[in-house]
Amino acid sequence: MIMSNLTRVTMISPNKKKRTSDIVGFGVHCMACNATVVSLGNHFSNKSRKASSNYGISSDGLIGCYVPEDYRSQCTSNRVVDDHIITIEVANDGREPDWHVSNAALDALVALLEDCCRRNNIPELKWKADKSLVGQYDKQNMVAHRWFANKACPGDYLYNLHGSIAAEVNRRLNGGVAPVQQDQMLAALPTIKRGATGEKARLLQQNLNRFGCGLKDDGKFGPASVAALKAWQTKYRLAADGSYGPKSYQKMKELIEG
Numbered sequence: 380m381i382m383s384n385l386t387r388v389t390m391i392s393p394n395k396k397k398r399t400s401d402i403v404g405f406g407v408h409c410m411a412c413n414a415t416v417v418s419l420g421n422h423f424s425n426k427s428r429k430a431s432s433n434y435g436i437s438s439d440g441l442i443g444c445y446v447p448e449d450y451r452s453q454c455t456s457n458r459v460v461d462d463h464i465i466t467i468e469v470a471n472d473g474r475e476p477d478w479h480v481s482n483a484a485l486d487a488l489v490a491l492l493e494d495c496c497r498r499n500n501i502p503e504l505k506w507k508a509d510k511s512l513v514g515q516y517d518k519q520n521m522v523a524h525r526w527f528a529n530k531a532c533p534g535d536y537l538y539n540l541h542g543s544i545a546a547e548v549n550r551r552l553n554g555g556v557a558p559v560q561q562d563q564m565l566a567a568l569p570t571i572k573r574g575a576t577g578e579k580a581r582l583l584q585q586n587l588n589r590f591g592c593g594l595k596d597d598g599k600f601g602p603a604s605v606a607a608l609k610a611w612q613t614k615y616r617l618a619a620d621g622s623y624g625p626k627s628y629q630k631m632k633e634l635i636e637g
C-alpha cells in the first residue's frame with residue numbers, strides 16, 4: 380500500500396482495483412460539498428456507490444487516503460484514465476456556480492501534488508485546459524472530470540486555478556523558478572494596476588514572487604503588490620508606475636523564460 384506521508388487519515392475503500400499502468404498524471408476533483416476526510420471515507424466505504432478517490436482534502440487542509448497509489452480509484456468516470464492518474468477530491472467551502480475551495484485545502488493540494496510528483500518521477504505538471512490531449516500525458520498530465528461526464532467537477536474555481544497550481548508545484552519541484560507557462564503570461568495581460576482583482580492579478584503576484592517579492596497571492600492587487608511591482612520595475616529599469624502593461628510584460632517574459 381503506497382501512500383503519501385502527508386496522509387493523516389486512512390480509510391481504505393473497497394472500490395478499487397490493482398493498478399495496471401504507471402502513474403503519469405493527476406485528476407483534481409471537487410466534492411461538491413464541504414465534507415471532512417472522515418465523512419468522505421465513510422461515503423467511499425459503501426461498495427454499492429462504486430465511487431472512490433486516491434486522496435481527499437478537507438477545507439481545513441487535512442489529507443485522507445482511500446485508495447493507495449498502487450490501486451486505481453473509481454473517480455473520473457473513465458477506467459483507463461483512472462488507471463493512469465492519482466485522483467484527489469477537494470472539499471468546497473462554497474457552492475455553485477464556482478465551487479470555491481479554501482486556501483488551506485489549496486495549500487494541502489499543492490503539497491500533495493508535489494509529493495506525488497517526486498515519488499512517481501513526474502518531473503512537471505502540464506496543463507493546457509485541452510480535452511483533445513487526453514491520453515497524451517507527455518503534453519498534458521492533469522485531467523478534468525467534466526471532460527468525461529456531465530458534471531461541473533472540478534468546479535470553475537479549481538478548474539481555472541489548474542494553471543497556477545501546476546506553476547506552483549513546478550516551482551517547488553525545481554526548487555526555484557518554474558518554467559513559464561506561456562498561456563499564464565498571456566493570461567496576465569492586459570494592464571494590471573492598483574485595485575485589480577482576480578486570477579490575472581494573482582498570476583502577476585506569483586510571477587513577482589519568483590523575484591523574491593513574498594506577496595500573498597490572493598488575487599487582490601493592493602498597496603503591497605503595487606509597491607512590489609514598482610520595486611521590480613525600478614530594478615529592471617522600467618518606468619516605475621506600478622502598472623503592469625506591455626513593457627513590463629515583455630520584461631517579465633524575457634526574465635522568466637531566460
Ligand SMILES: [Zn+2]
Nearest residue numbers: 408409524532
Ligand atoms: Zn470529479
